[in-house]
Amino acid sequence: MSVVVRTVTRLLLPAVVMFGAYVVMHGHLTPGGGFQGGAVIASAVALVVVAFGARRIRRHKETLSVLEDVGALAFVVLAFLGIGGTFFYNSLAGTGGLFGQEVAMGANPGALNTGGMLPLMNWAVGLKVLAGLGSIVLLMGLLGGDDDR
Amino acid sequence: MTALAILQVLLLVLLVVCGVLAVRLKDLLGSVIALAAGSLLLSLQFFLLQAPDVAIAEAGIGAALTTALFVLAIRKTRRKEEE
Amino acid sequence: MRWLRIAALLVVFGFLVGAAVWTRPFGAPQAMEMDEHFIERSQEEAAANNVVTAVLFDYRGFDTLGEATVLFAAVVGVALVLRRWAR
Structure with missing residues (x-):
């Protein structure tokens, strides 16, 4: 791609990744969540593939594959952690530990340290969606010869 | 009719225009751009209908990822549609 | 044949506009028991402000597990189909 696209990509990339990470991390407080934030970060991967060519980040293919597996396994394991109650039982909510702060009732902006299992599941699903969609775009970019123009 | 309703109807009309452009254009890259613009308008419409979750998902998937996939596919094949 | 197509298009369009106008008012669902339950109790049960x-x-x-499974199947399918050419 042209130098304009590459420069704009260099400028925009940190902001896009930062916004995606924000959406994933605040999934239990603000609109968005794991799927949306992962899709936003995957669009950053797509930006890099379109602007710089897929050959540049070909060595990260295995990394994305491993990340996808880790996300999926973490999601299922987190769901199994609540098996004392039911599958997907929120066993961390209100215990005072990690993400276990008591939630103030009524309409309030909320605290980051609440939510129990929900932030961890958001991270797992975000990792999975980021790696899955990113690897699809990367494989499509790697298809065929080197035709960066 | 309030200003919000007028804005929503305007967005939907622009969405239909984007869809017709995406079908009619012979330049496939322009067609993809029209599709991305339509997706962005749809995301704005979702936001106006107070569904910000769906708006973020639509803007991320529809306007960014599918556009990137189509651009990559066009780069690897031909740009002009054949009769 | 051309007029037939235009007539079919008009019939479908009219049906859609009628469905949009004459069905339930926008934002007024028929049953709201589950909505009320989720809105009232998600803060104490799930400890999240975002319902x-x-x-x-x-x-x-x-549902989310099924969605993750669908995404995983899609990625595995793409990787299987493209593994020979995408190197």
Whole structure:
């Protein structure tokens, strides 16, 4: 791609990744969540593939594959952690530990340290969606010869 | 009719225009751009209908990822549609 | 044949506009018991201020698991089909 696209990509990339990470991390407080934030970060991967060519980040293919597996396994394991109650039982909510702060009732902006299992599941699903969609775009970019123009 | 309703109807009309452009254009890259613009308008419409979750998902998937996939596919094949 | 197509298009368009106008008013669902339950109790049960996330990951977790499975199947399919050419 042209130098304009590459420069704009260099400028925009940190902001896009930062916004995606924000959406994933605040999934239990603000609109968005794991799927949306992962899709936003995957669009950053797509930006890099379109602007710089897929050959540049070909060595990260295995990394994305491993990340996808880790996300999926973490999601299922987190769901199994609540098996004392039911599958997907929120066993961390209100215990005072990690993400276990008591939630103030009524309409309030909320605290980051609440939510129990929900932030961890958001991270797992975000990792999975980021790696899955990113690897699809990367494989499509790697298809065929080197035709960066 | 309030200003919000007028804005929503305007967005939907622009969405239909984007869809017709995406079908009619012979330049496939322009067609993809029209599709991305339509997706962005749809995301704005979702936001106006107070569904910000769906708006973020639509803007991320529809306007960014599918556009990137189509651009990559066009780069690897031909740009002009054949009769 | 051309007029037939235009007539069919008009019939479908009219049907859609009628469905949009004469069905239930926008934003007024028929049954609201589950909505009230989720809105009132998601803060104490799921400990989340975002009711959408509480429904997505706690009350309806199996839906999210199925969505993750669909995404995983899609990625595996793409990787299987493209593994010979995408190197």
